[in-house]
Amino acid sequence: MAILKKMRSLLGRYGSQLQVRHVNIQSVFQGYKKILDDNDRALKIINDMSEKMSGGYLFDIAYMREAYSELATAMRVSLADFNRLTDGQYPQLEPVFNSIDLHIRELLNPQAKRAQRRLISFDDILPEAAKAVGGKNYHLSQVKNAVGLAVPDGFVLTVHAYDDFIRHNHLDQDLAELEEHEYEPGMLAELRARVMAGGFPDSLKREVEEALGRLRQECEGACSLAVRSSGEEEDEVFSFAGQFETVLNVSPDVDAVLDAYRRVVASLFSEDAIAYQLNLNYSPAAMRMAVGVIAMVDAVASGVAYTVNPMGKDRQSMLINSAWGLGTSVVDNLTEADTFRVKKTPPFQPEEIRLGKKDTMAVMAAAGGLEEREVSADRQRAPSLNEEQLAELSRQAMKIENFYHEPQDIEWALDRNGRVVILQSRLLRIQEPAGGETTKTVDAQPAGEHPVLMHDQGIVVYPGVVGGRAFMVDETSTLDDFPWGAILVARNDSPQFVRVMPYAAAIITDSGNATSHMASVSREFRVPTVVNAGNATDLIKSGEEITLKAGEDGGMVVYRGVATGIIGGHHDSFIKLEELFEFRRKKYIMKFIAPLNLVNPFTDDFLPERCRTVHDILRFMHEKSMQKLIDSSRYADRRASLKQLDISLMEDIHVIDIGDGLKPDTEKKVSMEQVNSAPLRAVLEGMTHPGAWRQSVGNVSLSDLMTASMRTGDIQDSVHINLAVISRRYLNLAVRFGYHFTIVDAFVDTKSVNNHVYFRFLGGAAAVSKRVRRVHMLETILRHFGFVTEIKGDLITGVVTNVNEAEALRVLDQVGRLMAYTRQLDAPLISDAVADEYARRFIHGDYTV
Amino acid sequence: MSHRIMIIDDEKIVGDMAKISLEEEGYEVETFLNAGPALKKLEEQPFDVVVTDLKMKNIDGLEVLRTVKKLYPNTKVIMITAFANLDVAIEAIKEDVFDFFPKPVRIKELKESIRKALIPDDKP
Numbered sequence: 006m007a008i009l010k011k012m013r014s015l016l017g018r019y020g021s022q023l024q025v026r027h028v029n030i031q032s033v034f035q036g037y038k039k040i041l042d043d044n045d046r047a048l049k050i051i052n053d054m055s056e057k058m059s060g061g062y063l064f065d066i067a068y069m070r071e072a073y074s075e076l077a078t079a080m081r082v083s084l085a086d087f088n089r090l091t092d093g094q095y096p097q098l099e100p101v102f103n104s105i106d107l108h109i110r111e112l113l114n115p116q117a118k119r120a121q122r123r124l125i126s127f128d129d130i131l132p133e134a135a136k137a138v139g140g141k142n143y144h145l146s147q148v149k150n151a152v153g154l155a156v157p158d159g160f161v162l163t164v165h166a167y168d169d170f171i172r173h174n175h176l177d178q179d180l181a182e183l184e185e186h187e188y189e190p191g192m193l194a195e196l197r198a199r200v201m202a203g204g205f206p207d208s209l210k211r212e213v214e215e216a217l218g219r220l221r222q223e224c225e226g227a228c229s230l231a232v233r234s235s236g237e238e239e240d241e242v243f244s245f246a247g248q249f250e251t252v253l254n255v256s257p258d259v260d261a262v263l264d265a266y267r268r269v270v271a272s273l274f275s276e277d278a279i280a281y282q283l284n285l286n287y288s289p290a291a292m293r294m295a296v297g298v299i300a301m302v303d304a305v306a307s308g309v310a311y312t313v314n315p316m317g318k319d320r321q322s323m324l325i326n327s328a329w330g331l332g333t334s335v336v337d338n339l340t341e342a343d344t345f346r347v348k349k350t351p352p353f354q355p356e357e358i359r360l361g362k363k364d365t366m367a368v369m370a371a372a373g374g375l376e377e378r379e380v381s382a383d384r385q386r387a388p389s390l391n392e393e394q395l396a397e398l399s400r401q402a403m404k405i406e407n408f409y410h411e412p413q414d415i416e417w418a419l420d421r422n423g424r425v426v427i428l429q430s431r432l433l434r435i436q437e438p439a440g441g442e443t444t445k446t447v448d449a450q451p452a453g454e455h456p457v458l459m460h461d462q463g464i465v466v467y468p469g470v471v472g473g474r475a476f477m478v479d480e481t482s483t484l485d486d487f488p489w490g491a492i493l494v495a496r497n498d499s500p501q502f503v504r505v506m507p508y509a510a511a512i513i514t515d516s517g518n519a520t521s522h523m524a525s526v527s528r529e530f531r532v533p534t535v536v537n538a539g540n541a542t543d544l545i546k547s548g549e550e551i552t553l554k555a556g557e558d559g560g561m562v563v564y565r566g567v568a569t570g571i572i573g574g575h576h577d578s579f580i581k582l583e584e585l586f587e588f589r590r591k592k593y594i595m596k597f598i599a600p601l602n603l604v605n606p607f608t609d610d611f612l613p614e615r616c617r618t619v620h621d622i623l624r625f626m627h628e629k630s631m632q633k634l635i636d637s638s639r640y641a642d643r644r645a646s647l648k649q650l651d652i653s654l655m656e657d658i659h660v661i662d663i664g665d666g667l668k669p670d671t672e673k674k675v676s677m678e679q680v681n682s683a684p685l686r687a688v689l690e691g692m693t694h695p696g697a698w699r700q701s702v703g704n705v706s707l708s709d710l711m712t713a714s715m716r717t718g719d720i721q722d723s724v725h726i727n728l729a730v731i732s733r734r735y736l737n738l739a740v741r742f743g744y745h746f747t748i749v750d751a752f753v754d755t756k757s758v759n760n761h762v763y764f765r766f767l768g769g770a771a772a773v774s775k776r777v778r779r780v781h782m783l784e785t786i787l788r789h790f791g792f793v794t795e796i797k798g799d800l801i802t803g804v805v806t807n808v809n810e811a812e813a814l815r816v817l818d819q820v821g822r823l824m825a826y827t828r829q830l831d832a833p834l835i836s837d838a839v840a841d842e843y844a845r846r847f848i849h850g851d852y853t854v
Numbered sequence: 855m856s857h858r859i860m861i862i863d864d865e866k867i868v869g870d871m872a873k874i875s876l877e878e879e880g881y882e883v884e885t886f887l888n889a890g891p892a893l894k895k896l897e898e899q900p901f902d903v904v905v906t907d908l909k910m911k912n913i914d915g916l917e918v919l920r921t922v923k924k925l926y927p928n929t930k931v932i933m934i935t936a937f938a939n940l941d942v943a944i945e946a947i948k949e950d951v952f953d954f955f956p957k958p959v960r961i962k963e964l965k966e967s968i969r970k971a972l973i974p975d976d977k978p
Contacts, residue, residue, distance in 0.1 A: 057958045063872055064958035065865040067936045185888065286870050582874050587867035 033637040036090035043083035097613040123166035137163040139235030139295035159299030174203040232265035247500030247522030304418035306389040307332035309520035313412040330366030353399035455564040469533030472567035473510035477547035498523040506530040607795035638737030666731030684736035684751040691821020696852040698825040785844040863907040889913035908935030930971035
């Protein structure tokens, strides 16, 4: 036993230090249990809030404030107890909670907002500013900062600038009255006029001036700006496509920019924009407007890219529309565009090319604004993108889709240097078609007695089978007269049609393309729509009854009369609960409360600073409290009443009972029957499971022993005796079997969330290759039983949390078996295949070696 | 002809969520943020069930209840409130409120209550 002696002397230094460090384990354990109780209270409130705000209950802001206030109180108590337990070891945690707390309180009490940034450059937009810069600007900043693609330079006047503008011009009261007066048109006109005449706080004006100075430097004097809307909700669930004003070709001086700003803000109160919002159940008066000021791209060509072809059945190709000049040509449908269907995978081969007759294009006018210019005859039919440019654009579009994991609707431009610049990216809505007969393939047979009026003309934007009276929108009729349930027929498509979309049965237009603003809005409202149908306005008479069958495969038929035989049931409500603005807005606070981001305690970012939600903070406190308890148990003051387990396997497991872990009348020697501690019983039962324990431990060679003795790692356990610190629900067991040092720590309660099983194994007495095999074998087994594991050299650590009582005890039983089983395994682990086989056997309850 | 339900609550989310959920059941639903315009609407045309918040500025839920009962004795009124207290509940029961829910209200229970409210009085 000279080697053991040597080992002890090597470690004696640590041993003597440890002797001094006695911990009052009872008090640590009490502190730990207190934190479990605190956390339990907080989690119950979180669960209650999640349930009440899941959509199954009518709730209001009063409930949210009350519930959150209770949660915050519970968190304060928990943090104080945690600091006490860990002796203030994590001072960063409280500030992190404070910042989350402040954010939630601001959301719950929007009027109590502190001063916020009114102007942010695109480079500086962080996720927490997402709401302040509006959806559209935020997405563009992500394309630049996170996806790494070229976007124009610029800055954002945030919703806080908007608040200041509104206050400065005393418009708050007018806004408050809008809702009560049901957005009466006269009031809206008055409000727009007051916005257009509005002044700016001097400080805000100065900020804009400075930002413009920087922008002018960037574009070396020759810049022209686009000033465009980015409402809080724009491009979030709904696109607001074409609803708000964008002012193009604005000169980069402060007066021109602020004037454009007024025009954009005024467009919040246009009748169309208000109608759109009311139709989607928004509260238009509450919508705040952020405005993006960005350098314009002097585009050679531009257009729209859909990363999924919304008309195709297959989702393997994307759809790109392109025309000469600025992008308005495509989104406002000023001219025919080129259409490219491109494969979604490299090398982004075009599968279909349709060249439009691009007779006009929009360009920047010298005096500001845009002008329409004729395209020279030789370029009208020429492709506006070459193959290389198309592939590059497709590559960038796919990068954006991969970032968002959702199909995107992207506006892009090709600058004078042939470089692709992304102007905007938003979610592309692709939905199941409206009710009715399946619209798979459209044939041109009459439907019963209903003859075919037209077929296979145009592009299906949104499929469905609907019937109704045709209503022609032209010079002689207005949208105000549009009857409920009619089919809108018009020469050109227009985003203004949004006003009637909730009651329109369908829309058919002679011109138009699938990527226009109106097309986006049609999909949002789930209105069956066909554009570019050629001569629909000639073939269909206003007032006559027709049926439109628009197929998912892109085919369409219009029948004369209402073909009731093929029309489905009622049109589903186009709003779903989860799309409801007020619901999403209220639920938004849960993003800072319920999600769990801090999952794996073994990763480097398991840090206070990484806590983003209240739940993360609870998780962090639980984990670190558990660590504190494990550490404390190892240094428990064993001068306290020490007893000894009297079981056949091992003679020297000592026991410290810190509360109800043993039956009351237990003497110095403890029999199995006297153990009250559920986790210790489970481990002991596992250890004594038939076959798992062998009396004859495998042979250990001298060289294995030498290796073990020379190691300096985390070996101080070896100087301790085998010790179990227990309570009725708690176990910390540190044992040495031969040259294996194992720690098991477990808390097993009736509440799953409180429970954990922690297992740590450091093996000695084997050559390196065997030790490596052993930890990998253990990893396989532990993972099978639900552990999250980490390996450092030949130290393996695993944790199971959040399991119910029965499962925790089952896991502990397996841990007991594993401890017994590994005792025998060092010598036999001669190859990886053998190790795998032993892991497999263990999992199947076969303990033969 | 579907049944007409009126919802009065000064918080938009309550009306919006109630509307979506009740329309699923085939009811025709109108929502109001203020009792004033709601009562004006009621003078013009009847509703089968009125669901009203209790605490609202200007006109409160009890007043809504009294006015509805005066105009249409057969229209059922369901009261919802965040400030559930016994006095008000007793007052409301005296005034023949059909049902009384503290917020947050489980939508399933509200639907069930409305279903019962729509059973004509002579058929128990």
